[in-house]
Amino acid sequence: MSGSDETIAVVVVTYNSAPLLADLIASLGPGLDGLDWHLVCADNASADGTVETLRRLAPTATIVRMGRNAGYAAGINAGVAAAGPHGAVLVLNPDVRLGAGCGRELLAALRTPGTGIAVPRLVDGDGGLIFTMRREPSILRVLGDALLGAERAGRYPALGEVVTDHTRYASGAVTAWAEGSTLLVSAECWRRCAPWEESFFLYSEETDFALRARDAGFVTRFTPAARAVHLEGDSRRSPGLWALLTLNRVRLYRRRHGRLATAGFWAALLLRELSRALLRKRPSQAAVRALVSPARLRETPGPHSVRPAA
Known part of the structure; x- marks a missing residue:
């Protein structure tokens, strides 16, 4: 493949991410095999040698130094703004490792009419399924979570925001939104719905973007043939x-x-x-x-x- 319409801008936001970068970067070649792509990293003023590690491991990458901890959405916006011509944006957390052929599968899903965002099947570091699909937030779903617990409530569409039925992850599906560690966004969806809302700083920015994309006619498509590992952060412990x-x-x-x-x-x-x-x-x-x-x-x-x- 060649040409800007087939090129993927891989955008990673880093913040003291040096220990995670070697495995992420090593996964990009197999994960994006057969595709034209370029890497853009927006660094939120890391103090652990992240920028130096990036220059050593990915010397051709574009590095945007934010100069402060500006948040996840601001980093994504700056990264996309600095990217070369592209037909899609692959948003990745530093703790994601793409499976072989993940990019091809996501790009194929993105070409399904009406699709603006494609997301893969994610597992954690131990190989356990991550429940990535989400329903739109509602009062009843928060109450269902409170009374039944997130996993039990998530089996019922009216009562749970997180889709927790394992069988739903065996085949492709349209979802209201998905966790934001690994998202392939079409250039058209980005053009019409960006930028990401920077006032959130961290969390809910991907929800906001996906719901606004849906409002504009772009669905988020879960793609189980695309596989990736997400080591996940510590939001539930911090x-x-x-x-x-x-x-x-x-x-x-x-x-x-x-x-x-x-x-x-x-x-x-x-x-x-x-x-x-x-x-x-x-x-x-x-x-x-x-x-x-x-x-x-x-x-x-x-x-x-x-x-x-x-």
Whole structure:
């Protein structure tokens, strides 16, 4: 393949990611075999030698030095802006490892009429299936999670946001959105729906983009023939990150619904986190404190929003 219409801009946002880069970069060749691609890395002021490691391992990559920790969405936007001509954007976390032929399968799915985003079947570092498909956030789905737990609720479309039925991951499907570690976005979808919303800083930015893409007529397509490994981060273990994730869910809902509905969504989230906080789960305790703080709900997320547990 040749020509800008067939070229993939691989955009990776790094932040103190040096230990992850060797395996990521090693996976790009097999994962994108047969495709024209170029790598763009947007670095959010890493202090661990990430930029130097990138220059050593990927000397032809374009490196965008953000100069500060500007957040995930800002890094993606800057990376795409710095990319050469391309027909699609492959957004990758540094802790993703592409399976052989993943890019070809995603690109084939992206060519299905009406598709703007294609996502692969992901497993974790131990080979366990990651539930990547998501339904649109709703009050009933938050309550279902609170009362039944995410995995049980996710078996029922009305009650769970995360699709947790293993059988649904055996074949291709259209999903409202998908976790944002590995996304192939068509150039047309990017042109009409970008930029990613930088005010989220971290978490919910991929949800916002996919739902806006759907509003514009572009679906997100789950593609099980495309395989990748995602080592995953520590949002569920870090009180500060979990609080930010929870707050951003409220902010996202508020962007798409009225005040009354948003109040109901906030109350449902508070109930869910409070039920877990009573079990002394520190991330949920941090989320409860954030949800009942008017200042935290009003503020624009940023590095200051990721706070240590009290």
